[in-house]
Amino acid sequence: MLPDGRILLVRHFRHATRRWHWETPRGFAEPGADGAATAAREIEEEVGVPADEVIFLGALDVDTGAEVGGDEIYLARLARVPEEHPAGAAEEGIDEFRAVTADEFTQMIRDGRLGDAFTLAAYAYAQVRGLWPPTAAA
Numbered sequence: 001m002l003p004d005g006r007i008l009l010v011r012h013f014r015h016a017t018r019r020w021h022w023e024t025p026r027g028f029a030e031p032g033a034d035g036a037a038t039a040a041r042e043i044e045e046e047v048g049v050p051a052d053e054v055i056f057l058g059a060l061d062v063d064t065g066a067e068v069g070g071d072e073i074y075l076a077r078l079a080r081v082p083e084e085h086p087a088g089a090a091e092e093g094i095d096e097f098r099a100v101t102a103d104e105f106t107q108m109i110r111d112g113r114l115g116d117a118f119t120l121a122a123y124a125y126a127q128v129r130g131l132w133p134p135t136a137a138a
Helices: 033-046 087-092 104-108 117-128
Strands: 007-014 019-023 051-060 072-076 094-100
Touching: 007 033, 007 051, 033 051, 033 072, 033 087, 051 117, 072 094, 072 104, 072 117, 094 104
Parallel strands: none
Antiparallel strands: 007 019, 007 094, 051 072
């Protein structure tokens, strides 16, 4: 999340589906690694901007019919939008960034342009915890 309340999405090519997806940055932990530290590392690798704060949102059981265990979902607060793609972004299959408002985000869901399960879970957790979308000051 950016200081103005927008969410930064990355356009990532996923080999499993053989297509591009808009999603929040994510990645794999090293064995024994702390989830928050992993989230911060992945943000910096994929986006090139360090996270000012990483907040645990909740756990996601990706496929309870086929897998044991799950993944942790975090919200990372960033100080700014990345100015350029970090060297590792292209290697990760990321070709574009987009900072979107809550209205733009929900429109992307409605239009079928955003359907990544991890991103949708992060949105649901952030929404029920009152973290996003930002509320207008009264």
